[in-house]
Amino acid sequence: MAKINPAALRQHYRQRRRSLTEQEQQQASCRVRQRCEELPQYQRAQRIALYLANDGELDPTPLIQACWEQGKEVFLPVLHPFCAGYLLFVAYRPDSTMAANRFGIAEPPIHCHTLCPLNQLDLIFAPLVAFDHNGNRMGMGGGFYDRTLKPIHRDHLSTQVLGLAHDCQRADLLPVQPWDIPLHGIVTPGGIFTP
């Protein structure tokens, strides 16, 4: 098999998710919310990290609403102000005042009392560009999630990491890099994939 260039692969799957219609996006978001609500990992979780959709990503807005309605705390990834390449997880509430980061993605303000350390998050729903049946994740190429989530495996944390994606983001087999952090599962409108 010909060696696939990861940059070309990333462009291919970004193009796929961007070409979904508004209606397909909304339907996908609602199906994924329903699937997530059936997961024991979700039902047990009190502190959950999500994200705000960008570039055609599966939009978790209905799931964020569900968390709020069910009294779960929601956190969003915020670019670390001092440690380049790392993320902080910051509380997101209906009244959070948001500001766009350098990629144009809205972030809540960082305060000591709104920060959640990794070991206190029960569940992280991660965005992705492509995934495979082994739970490998290809992201936007910044290495933000890989760097930030490294302690989960190193320190045997109980934090679960699930990818959220459209079905068209499923790849046969992704190239694996030594730093890649595998997902515990991936939720799509069509199903739940566990490696």
Ligand SMILES: Nc1nc2c(c(=O)[nH]1)N(C=O)[C@@H](CNc1ccc(C(=O)N[C@@H](CCC(=O)O)C(=O)O)cc1)CN2
């Ligand atoms: N919704 C969402 N939030 C997230 C991530 C993500 O993948 N999705 N991230 C996951 O790591 C972090 C941000 N990483 C990102 C990396 C690149 C681009 C991006 O759009 N890159 C453009 C170039 C934009 C520019 O340089 O101005 C591109 O490649 O076209 C966006 C987010 C934290 N927040």
Ligand SMILES: Nc1ncnc2c1ncn2[C@@H]1O[C@H](COP(=O)(O)OP(=O)(O)OP(=O)(O)O)[C@@H](O)[C@H]1O
């Ligand atoms: N744990 C780490 N320590 C140091 N560098 C890392 C680490 N993880 C990733 N990187 C660097 O980040 C770069 C991007 O990695 P990769 O392409 O896997 O990102 P990604 O998972 O697609 O992005 P993201 O997590 O931001 O969505 C790599 O070139 C790698 O050098």
